[in-house]
Amino acid sequence: MIKIKYIKEKDYVYLKTTSTYSTKDVDEFLRAATEFAKKYDCYKILLDHRNCKFEAEILDIHDITKYLKKYGLNHKYKGAVVYNQDSDKYKFADLVAHNWSMGVLRFFDEYKTAQKWLLDQ
Numbered sequence: 001m002i003k004i005k006y007i008k009e010k011d012y013v014y015l016k017t018t019s020t021y022s023t024k025d026v027d028e029f030l031r032a033a034t035e036f037a038k039k040y041d042c043y044k045i046l047l048d049h050r051n052c053k054f055e056a057e058i059l060d061i062h063d064i065t066k067y068l069k070k071y072g073l074n075h076k077y078k079g080a081v082v083y084n085q086d087s088d089k090y091k092f093a094d095l096v097a098h099n100w101s102m103g104v105l106r107f108f109d110e111y112k113t114a115q116k117w118l119l120d121q
Contacts, residue, residue, distance in 0.1 A: 002029060004036045010119060012044035013037045020053040023060045030071040033079075043077050044118050048111070050084040061093045065100040073097075079105040080118040 003016045015033045033045045073079050079101075083090045087109065094107035108114035 001025070002032060004032060006036070006040045006042065008040075010115075011040075011042055012046055012118060013040070013042055014046050014048065016048045017052040020055050021049075022054075023056045023063045026064050027067050027070075030067050030073065034071045034073075034077060037077065045077055045079045046114060046118055047079060047081045050082055050111070052085075054083075054086045054089050056089060058089060058092055061089060062096055064093060065096060068097060068101045068105060073101050073105045075102070075104070077104065078118060080114040081105070081107045082111050082114040083107065083109060 001017065001019050001021070003018060005014050006012075007014050013033055013036055015029060017029070021029070029047060033047065037043065037045055067073075071077065081090070081093070090107045090109070097105040097107065106114075106117060108117065
């Protein structure tokens, strides 16, 4: 369901989803990504959800806020999410995450834009 690797030359963790997922799976993604990042003393995470179906209702997306705080995506880690489908859901998730994470987790529909934002200091 997920693949994770450390991109040493740019100092970030890359997590790729490989199937459908729901808001409940976000807990697993963020736990796995933050635990993996700790091994490299890395605080930037790129979550690549392109070509994966996000099985969530718009109202369920608000649940992600509990995971943001739980795994430090409101003060410790910086995260970028890239997607290429379910635009309405991801745009709402961006709004929710931006409000709850103090802007350290953002959603993008282009990989290069997500990576640039993540790597900018």
